[in-house]
Amino acid sequence: MATLHLQKHVDYIKSLDKKSDFDSLVTEHLRMSGAYWGLTAMDLMGHLADMDANEIVAWLLKCQHDCGGFGGNHGHDPHVIYTLNAVQILALFDKLNAVDADKIAAYIAGLQNEDGSFSGDEWGEIDTRFSYCAICCLSLLKRLDKIDLKKATDFVARCKNFDGGFGCTPGGESHAGQIFCCVAALAIAGALHHVDKDLLGWWLCERQVKSGGLNGRPEKLPDVCYSWWVLSSLVIMNRVHWIDKKKLEEFILDCQDSENGGISDRPDDAVDVFHTFFGVAGLSLLEYPGVKAIDPAYALPVDIVDRIFYGQENGFTDKL
Amino acid sequence: MDREEGEDWEPLRARPAWADVVPIPQDDGPRPVVPIAYTDQFREVMDYFRAILAKDERSSRALELTAEVIALNSANYTVWHFRRLVLEALRSNLEEELDFIESVAENNFKNYQIWHHRRWVAQKLGVGAVSGELEFTEIVLLDDAKNYHAWSHRQWVLQELGGWEGELDFCSRLLEKDVYNNSAWNQRYFVVTKSPLIGGLQAMREHEVHYCVDAIKAAPMNESPWRYLRGLFKGDQDALAHNPLVVAACIEEIRKDASCVQALSLLVDLLGAGFRPTPSDTELLHQPVSSPAALASNVCTHLENVDAMRARYWAWRRSLLPSTTPVS
Numbered sequence: 001m002a003t004l005h006l007q008k009h010v011d012y013i014k015s016l017d018k019k020s021d022f023d024s025l026v027t028e029h030l031r032m033s034g035a036y037w038g039l040t041a042m043d044l045m046g047h048l049a050d051m052d053a054n055e056i057v058a059w060l061l062k063c064q065h066d067c068g069g070f071g072g073n074h075g076h077d078p079h080v081i082y083t084l085n086a087v088q089i090l091a092l093f094d095k096l097n098a099v100d101a102d103k104i105a106a107y108i109a110g111l112q113n114e115d116g117s118f119s120g121d122e123w124g125e126i127d128t129r130f131s132y133c134a135i136c137c138l139s140l141l142k143r144l145d146k147i148d149l150k151k152a153t154d155f156v157a158r159c160k161n162f163d164g165g166f167g168c169t170p171g172g173e174s175h176a177g178q179i180f181c182c183v184a185a186l187a188i189a190g191a192l193h194h195v196d197k198d199l200l201g202w203w204l205c206e207r208q209v210k211s212g213g214l215n216g217r218p219e220k221l222p223d224v225c226y227s228w229w230v231l232s233s234l235v236i237m238n239r240v241h242w243i244d245k246k247k248l249e250e251f252i253l254d255c256q257d258s259e260n261g262g263i264s265d266r267p268d269d270a271v272d273v274f275h276t277f278f279g280v281a282g283l284s285l286l287e288y289p290g291v292k293a294i295d296p297a298y299a300l301p302v303d304i305v306d307r308i309f310y311g312q313e314n315g316f317t318d319k320l
Numbered sequence: 321m322d323r324e325e326g327e328d329w330e331p332l333r334a335r336p337a338w339a340d341v342v343p344i345p346q347d348d349g350p351r352p353v354v355p356i357a358y359t360d361q362f363r364e365v366m367d368y369f370r371a372i373l374a375k376d377e378r379s380s381r382a383l384e385l386t387a388e389v390i391a392l393n394s395a396n397y398t399v400w401h402f403r404r405l406v407l408e409a410l411r412s413n414l415e416e417e418l419d420f421i422e423s424v425a426e427n428n429f430k431n432y433q434i435w436h437h438r439r440w441v442a443q444k445l446g447v448g449a450v451s452g453e454l455e456f457t458e459i460v461l462l463d464d465a466k467n468y469h470a471w472s473h474r475q476w477v478l479q480e481l482g483g484w485e486g487e488l489d490f491c492s493r494l495l496e497k498d499v500y501n502n503s504a505w506n507q508r509y510f511v512v513t514k515s516p517l518i519g520g521l522q523a524m525r526e527h528e529v530h531y532c533v534d535a536i537k538a539a540p541m542n543e544s545p546w547r548y549l550r551g552l553f554k555g556d557q558d559a560l561a562h563n564p565l566v567v568a569a570c571i572e573e574i575r576k577d578a579s580c581v582q583a584l585s586l587l588v589d590l591l592g593a594g595f596r597p598t599p600s601d602t603e604l605l606h607q608p609v610s611s612p613a614a615l616a617s618n619v620c621t622h623l624e625n626v627d628a629m630r631a632r633y634w635a636w637r638r639s640l641l642p643s644t645t646p647v648s
Contacts, residue, residue, distance in 0.1 A: 025362060028346075029396045074346075075370060076398045123401060125436045162509055162551030168468075171475055171514060173506040175468060205630050206543065212629075218502040218543040220466065242633040 002253035004283060005261065006290055009276055010047045012261030013038045016273055023272075031073040032063060036085040037277035039092055043301050044280050044292045053093045060086055061098065068100070068107030069121070079121045080111055084133040087140050091304050096141070105143035108134045116151030117169075127168045128159050132181035136298060139188045140308060153191040156182045164199030176207060176216035180229040184297040187236045201239035204230050212247030213266065223265045224255045224275045227282030232296035235285055249286050252279050329361055332368045337381055343367030344374060362392050373402055378409035387420070394424055400433045404440060417441050418452060429460050435469040439476060450483040458490070465494055466503045475510060484515045492531075499535050505544040509551055525552050533569045540573045546582040550589070561593035571597075575604045579626040584619050588637060591616040613642045 016024070016038060027034060035056065042048045063070045063086065069078025070086040083104060090096050111119045111134065118130040131152060138144045158170045159182060165174025166182035179200070186192050207214040207230045213222025214230045227248060234240040254267045255275070262271025263279035284294040293302040332338045345367050369389050372382045386403040389396060407417060421438050428434055438456075442449040454477060460470040478484055488511050494504040512524045529552060535545040553560035560566060570590060573583035587605075591597075591612045602609050607618060620638035624631040 026393045026395065029393075029398060071398070075373070076396075077401050079397065121401075123404070123436065123440065125432075125439075161506070162554055163547045167506075168472055169475070171479075171506075171510045172472055173468065173503050202633065203547075205633050208629055217466070218547075219500040220502075242630060242636070244629045247629065 002250065002256070004253060004288060004290065005256055005258050006045050008258065008261030009256075009263065009280065010042065010045055010050065010261075012257075012271070013042055013273060013276065014050060015261075029072045029076050030082075032060070032070060032082040032085045032089075033072065034273055035060070036088050037273045039089055040294075040300060041273075041277040041280045043092055043304070044284050044294060045290075046292065048092060053095070057090065057093060057095050057098060060089055064099070067110075068103035068105075077121065078107065080108060080118060080130050080133040080137070081120065083107065084137040087137050088298075088300055091140055091300055091308060094307065096308070101141040101143055105138055105141060105146040108138055109146045112147050112152065116148065116153075116155035118152070128156055128166060128178050128181050128185070129168065131156050132185040135185045135188050140298065142308075144189070149189055153186055153189045153194065156185055157191075157194040160194065160196075164196045164203050173217065174203065176204070176214070176226050176229040176233070179204070180233050183233045183236050184299075187297045192236070195237065197237040197239060201234060201237055201242055204234050205239070205242035208243050208248065211251055212244065212249075213251035214243075214248065221266065222251065224252055224263055224282065225265065225278040227252055228278040228285075228299075231282055231285045232299070235296040240285070245286050249283065249288065252282050252286075255279060331361075332364055338368065341368060341371050344370035346370075365389055365392055369399065373398075378406045380410060382406050383410065383412070390424055394428050394431055395433060397433050400437050404437070414441050414445055418445075418449075418456075422456065425460070429464060429467055430469060432469070435473055439473060442477065443480065447481050450477060450481045453477040453481070454483050454486075461494065465498060465501050468503070471503050471507060474507070479514070484511065484517050487511045487515065488518070495535065499539050500542050500544065502544045505548050509548065521552065528552055529563060529565050533565055536569055536573065540577065540580050541582065543582065546586060549586070557589075557593035561590045561595040566590070567595060567601075571601055571604055578606070578622075581623065581627045584623050584626070588616050588619050588623075591619075592641070616641050 016034075039048065039051060039056070042051060060070075062074055063072070063076070063082065065071065065078045067078055069080070070083045071078050072082045076082075087096070087099070087104065090098060108118075111121070111130070113119060113126065117126045118134045119126055120130045134147065135144070135149075135152060138146060156166070159166045159168070159172065159178070161167060161171075161174045163174050166179045167173050167175060168178050172178070183192075183195055183200075186194055206218070207216065207226060209215060209222050211222060213224070214226040215222045216226045216229065231240060231243075231248070234242065252263070255263050255265070255269075256279070257264065257271045260271070262273075263276040264271045265275050280291060281294050281299070284291045285296060287293075294300070295302050295305045298305050332343070343364065365385070365388050369385055372385055383403065383406045386399050386406065389399040390403070407414070418438070418441055421434060421441065425431070425434050425438075442453050454474065457470045457474040457477070460467055464470070478487065488508065491504050491508040491511060494501055495508075498504075508528075512518060512528060513521050518524060529549065532545045532549045532552070535542065549566060550560070553563075567590060570583050570586045573580045574587065596612060597605070597615065599609060602615065605615075607615055617638055620634050620641070623634040627634065
C-alpha cells in the first residue's frame with residue numbers, strides 16, 4: 001500500500017531553489033506562483049522553517065510596483081494573480097506588516113469593472129479567476145470594504161451554468177478550476193447562497209473516475225490538480241463525503257515519484273511543483289496523517305488563516 | 321516549450337542594428353532565491369529585451385525583438401504587454417498581427433497570453449474580424465475540440481462582434497464528431513439562450529429535447545446530454561416530469577441497461593417532480609408496482625450498488641425521499 005513520501009517531496013521542493021534547467025528558465029515570469037506553491041506545500045509538510053524567510057521576502061518585495069501590485073518576478077508587470085500569491089507568501093511568514101495594505105487594496109480596487117468583474121491587470125482580461133484573486137487577497141488584508149463586494153459576487157453568480165457549475169465568464173463552460181475560484185470567492189464574501197450546493201455537489205462528485213482520480217470536466221482525463229479544485233469546492237459546500245476519499249487518496253499517492261520526490265498530474269508522468277502542491281493540498285483535505293490542515297477557500301494552512309483573523313490583536317493566545 | 325535554437329540565429333551583440341544598446345542582465349541579487357542558468361541565446365535575447373524595456377523604446381526593432389522573446393517563451397506576459405505598447409506606438413497593421421499570433425499559437429493553443437493578445441487585436445479590428453476569429457477558433461478546435469480558451473474566445477466574439485448565424489450548426493457538427501464533447505454541449509446551451517437569432521430556451525425546448533434524446537440513444541453513458549436535458553427544464557421540473565419524450569427515453573435506457581446510472585438518476589428526479597409511472601412502465605423497469613416514492617427509494621438503493629463510488633450521494637438522495645412507511 002502506498003504512503004506519502006513526505007521527506008522526498010520536501011527535498012524535491014528545496015532542490016528547485018538550485019534548479020538551473022530550461023523549465024525553470026521559461027517559468028521565471030511566474031516565479032511568484034511557483035514560490036507560493038512550493039512554500040505552502042513546505043508548510044503543510046511542516047518544513048517551512050527550512051526556507052530562508054528573509055531572503056524570500058526581500059526578493060518578493062522587489063516584485064512590487066509603485067501602483068501596489070506585484071509582478072511574477074523582478075522586471076515583470078503587476079498582475080492580480082501574483083499580487084494574491086505575494087500576500088499569501090507574506091501570510092505564511094507572518095510578514096504581512098511588511099507591505100502597505102491600503103496600497104495593495106487600491107491597486108486591486110482599480111481592477112474592478114462596472115459589472116462587478118475584475119480584470120487581471122490594466123490590459124483588461126476578465127475571468128472569474130481574477131474575482132477570486134481580488135476577493136481572497138483583500139480578505140487576507142482585511143480590506144474587502146475597498147471594493148463593491150455585492151457587485152463582485154453578483155458577477156460571479158452570473159457565471160453560474162445550467163449544470164450548477166461556473167465558468168470563466170457568463171456562459172463559459174463549467175470547469176473545476178473556475179468552480180473553485182467562484183465557490184471560494186463566494187464563501188469568503190459570505191455569499192454562498194448563490195451556489196446550488198446539491199446540484200453542483202453532484203456535478204463535482206461525478207468528476208471521480210474509475211481510477212479514483214478526479215477530472216475537471218466530463219469526459220476528460222483525471223489530474224492531481226483537480227484533487228484540490230474539486231475537493232476544496234466540495235469541502236466548502238460540506239459535501240466532500242460524496243466522493244470516494246480512499247480511492248482518491250490512492251490515486252494521489254500513485255502520482256508520486258517515490259525515488260526523486262515530487263508529484264505529477266497522473267501516475268508515471270514528470271513531476272512539477274504545481275502538482276506537488278495540489279497533491280499535498282488534496283491529501284490535506286483528505287486529512288492524511290502528517291499533513292497540516294489547509295483552508296479550502298484561502299488555500300493556506302488553517303493555522304496561518306487563524307493567525308490572521310483570530311491572532312494577537314484580538315487578544316487570543318495559545319492558552320485559550 | 322517553444323524555442324528557436326540553431327545555427328541560423330545571429331547573436332544580437334553581432335548585429336549592427338543593435339550596436340548602440342547595452343544589454344541588462346537578470347538581477348537575481350547577490351544570492352539569488354531562484355538562480356537560473358540560461359542558455360546563451362535565451363540569456364542574450366532577454367538581456368536586450370530588458371534594455372529596450374528600461375528605455376521604453378517603442379520602435380520597429382523593439383517589435384522584432386518582442387517576436388524573438390515570444391518565440392523563446394510565449395508565456396512571458398510582460399513581453400506581450402510591451403508588444404502591445406509598441407504596436408500602438410507604431411500604429412501597426414493589426415491584420416498582420418493576427419497572422420503573427422496564428423504562427424505563434426501553432427504549438428501553444430493553451431497559452432493565456434496568446435489568447436488574450438488575440439482578443440485585444442480582434443477588439444481593435446471590430447466587426448470586420450468576426451469571420452476570421454470564428455475561422456481561427458474552428459481551426460484550433462479541429463485539433464483540440466475541448467480547448468477552453470478557444471471556446472471562451474468564440475463566446476466573446478459572438479457576444480461582442482456577432483456571427484451567430486452558423487453557431488448551432490457548428491455545435492451539431494462537433495457533436496457529430498464526438499457526442500461526448502461537453503464543451504460543444506455547453507456552447508449549444510449558450511447559443512440557444514443567448515443568440516439574438518433564435519427564439520430563446522422556451523421556443524427551442526422541444527427541438528432540443530429531440531436532439532438530446534437522439535444523442536442519448538447513440539451513447540447512453542454520456543454525461544453531457546443528460547445534464548443538458550435537465551438544463552432545458554431548469555426551474556420547470558413539472559414540465560420535465562411530464563414530457564413524454566423525456567420519460568420514454570429514460571425508461572427505454574433503463575430497459576436496455578439496468579445499470580445505466582444516468583438514466584436511473586434522471587428517473588429519481590422525474591419521480592420526485594411528479595412523474596407517475598404506468599403499470600407498463602414499472603413492468604419495463606422490472607419493478608413491482610408500488611408508490612412512486614418506494615420506486616425512487618429502490619432506484620437509489622440500486623444506484624448505491626451500481627455507482628458504488630458515489631454510494632454516499634445516492635444514500636443521501638434516498639434520505640430526501642418522502643417516507644414510504646405508511647402512517648398507522
